[in-house]
Amino acid sequence: MAPSILELKNLSREVKGRNGEPFVIFRDINLSVRDGEFVSIVGPSGCGKTTMLRVINGLIPPSTGQIVVDGREQSGTGGDLLMGFVFQGAALLPWRTSLNNVLLGLEGRGKNPSEARDLARKYLDLVGLAGFEQHYPHELSGGMQQRVNLARALAIEPKILLMDEPFAALDAQTRSFMQLELLRIWSQTKKTVIFVTHMIAEAILLSDRVVVFSHRPGTIREEFRVPLPRPRDMEVKSDRRFVDLENTLWKLIEEEVKAAGGFARL
Amino acid sequence: MVKFYCGNSRAINKVLSILCGLVLWHYLATVIVADTAFLVSPLAVVSKAYEMLFLTGELYPHLFASSWVFLYGYLLSIVVGVPLGFLMAFSPAVRDYVHPWMTTLYTTPRIAFAPVLLLWLGIGAGSKVAIVFLGCVFPILINSYYGMRVVDREFVELARSLRLTRLALFRKILLPASLPFILSGLRLALGRGLTGVAIAEWFGATAGLGYLVYFAGQTLNVPVLFVGVTAFGLMGIIGFEILRKIEDLATPWKTSHPR
Ligand SMILES: Nc1ncnc2c1ncn2[C@@H]1O[C@H](COP(=O)(O)OP(=O)(O)O)[C@@H](O)[C@H]1O
Ligand SMILES: [Mg+2]
Numbered sequence: 001m002a003p004s005i006l007e008l009k010n011l012s013r014e015v016k017g018r019n020g021e022p023f024v025i026f027r028d029i030n031l032s033v034r035d036g037e038f039v040s041i042v043g044p045s046g047c048g049k050t051t052m053l054r055v056i057n058g059l060i061p062p063s064t065g066q067i068v069v070d071g072r073e074q075s076g077t078g079g080d081l082l083m084g085f086v087f088q089g090a091a092l093l094p095w096r097t098s099l100n101n102v103l104l105g106l107e108g109r110g111k112n113p114s115e116a117r118d119l120a121r122k123y124l125d126l127v128g129l130a131g132f133e134q135h136y137p138h139e140l141s142g143g144m145q146q147r148v149n150l151a152r153a154l155a156i157e158p159k160i161l162l163m164d165e166p167f168a169a170l171d172a173q174t175r176s177f178m179q180l181e182l183l184r185i186w187s188q189t190k191k192t193v194i195f196v197t198h199m200i201a202e203a204i205l206l207s208d209r210v211v212v213f214s215h216r217p218g219t220i221r222e223e224f225r226v227p228l229p230r231p232r233d234m235e236v237k238s239d240r241r242f243v244d245l246e247n248t249l250w251k252l253i254e255e256e257v258k259a260a261g262g263f264a265r266l
Numbered sequence: 267m268v269k270f271y272c273g274n275s276r277a278i279n280k281v282l283s284i285l286c287g288l289v290l291w292h293y294l295a296t297v298i299v300a301d302t303a304f305l306v307s308p309l310a311v312v313s314k315a316y317e318m319l320f321l322t323g324e325l326y327p328h329l330f331a332s333s334w335v336f337l338y339g340y341l342l343s344i345v346v347g348v349p350l351g352f353l354m355a356f357s358p359a360v361r362d363y364v365h366p367w368m369t370t371l372y373t374t375p376r377i378a379f380a381p382v383l384l385l386w387l388g389i390g391a392g393s394k395v396a397i398v399f400l401g402c403v404f405p406i407l408i409n410s411y412y413g414m415r416v417v418d419r420e421f422v423e424l425a426r427s428l429r430l431t432r433l434a435l436f437r438k439i440l441l442p443a444s445l446p447f448i449l450s451g452l453r454l455a456l457g458r459g460l461t462g463v464a465i466a467e468w469f470g471a472t473a474g475l476g477y478l479v480y481f482a483g484q485t486l487n488v489p490v491l492f493v494g495v496t497a498f499g500l501m502g503i504i505g506f507e508i509l510r511k512i513e514d515l516a517t518p519w520k521t522s523h524p525r
Contacts, residue, residue: 085427091420095442105428136519
């Protein structure tokens, strides 16, 4: 068993609610992720998935608990650049070309400019955007923008990639292509990935392990190992084991939603 | 069709529009009003302007005086307004201190300040620059403040996620993101600044376009009056065009959009 690269211990986050009483967004998260593992977090919207990624990345502090990367406890935004964040909206700077958007995280890090540019080019190539280096975000399709978003996170060469529903805003066809692309890129880079999604099939297709979140306050309801061999393509979706796992997960999430007061409360 | 419209025909339309306006003006002046004590034809204005520029040269001192007052007041408002707007966006304390003054001074008619400023600063350059400054500074201040405030929160998260320094966050994200707002503040300030020049020079000036217009009005010299008004208009147009060029240079990602 490979050693764990990321450990979340008793992580929780609460904020002051409307009437001043504490509002728990998620609580009691204990998760251990192996180096190179692809873990998906699925749960109904509003269950605190984005907030948890932000806490893991140090953008906001946890209320309790620890985040340990490679044996070292993390706090705030100090320290090394260990994680790349892939944002739900692509968060590309409209005044920068693809290349310069990818360069953003590489500037001012003691790399010489041509070295940094080579690195940025390399990751744009990897995500399939060779030839689009000088395009501005508004000249790119939604799928291409997410590719730049991914290249930017990869270019800082982080140990861990945090991805927040990166394909949620894409049309179904583009989304399927992007899922296959991510499988390819992941197998080429061997990154550890924490992938947040509300789409069950997406989680199963991509992951080694799927973690199901409960509805408010979010906490880990159950974990599943995905029993499908790699490399995978769209055909695994008709595999018996895929369909079984999908049904199991769907029932679980349905229960969560019912417990929360039905679909209308989502 | 759209492409055709975006090309030369847009420039042609602008020229046509100006020509139509001039023809209408000429018609109004010579046929409808037909009284040179009220309105003169653009042709008379052009010939008067020609005379004042190339024969007597008497327009130059006025042009220089007004441009000088305008530029000082305008640049001073940029130097004060932009950083103060940023400080307001970053610090709630600064915001609380500046806000009541900003709203009061911004909404008080500036013409009411003119006599007061003249009283305090005398009829020299100081009071004129101050009047222009008061006109320009608030749109610049407010837009700089607002531009900083509305920067997409996700961009700030991005900067933090990439562990950018505060300086890099400012230089690479906050500043470029608020630039379009600042530029539109500069555009608003342009018109208000020129109004300020006119007001300032109405009160106890001895040169300047405002003085020229005022004096020509008092002496019923209609051609000179219109030369002064036209010169103000041209200064506005030139200012707008300069700002447009700056905007094109500063926001290259927008130039591929049709305007
Ligand atoms: N700063 C905050 N103050 C109050 N409520 C918050 C704050 N941040 C997030 N929330 C709430 O926490 C819940 C979880 O949000 P989020 O993490 O975006 O969920 P998800 O990504 O799973 O859809 C939402 O109901 C949201 O309104
Ligand atoms: Mg979310």
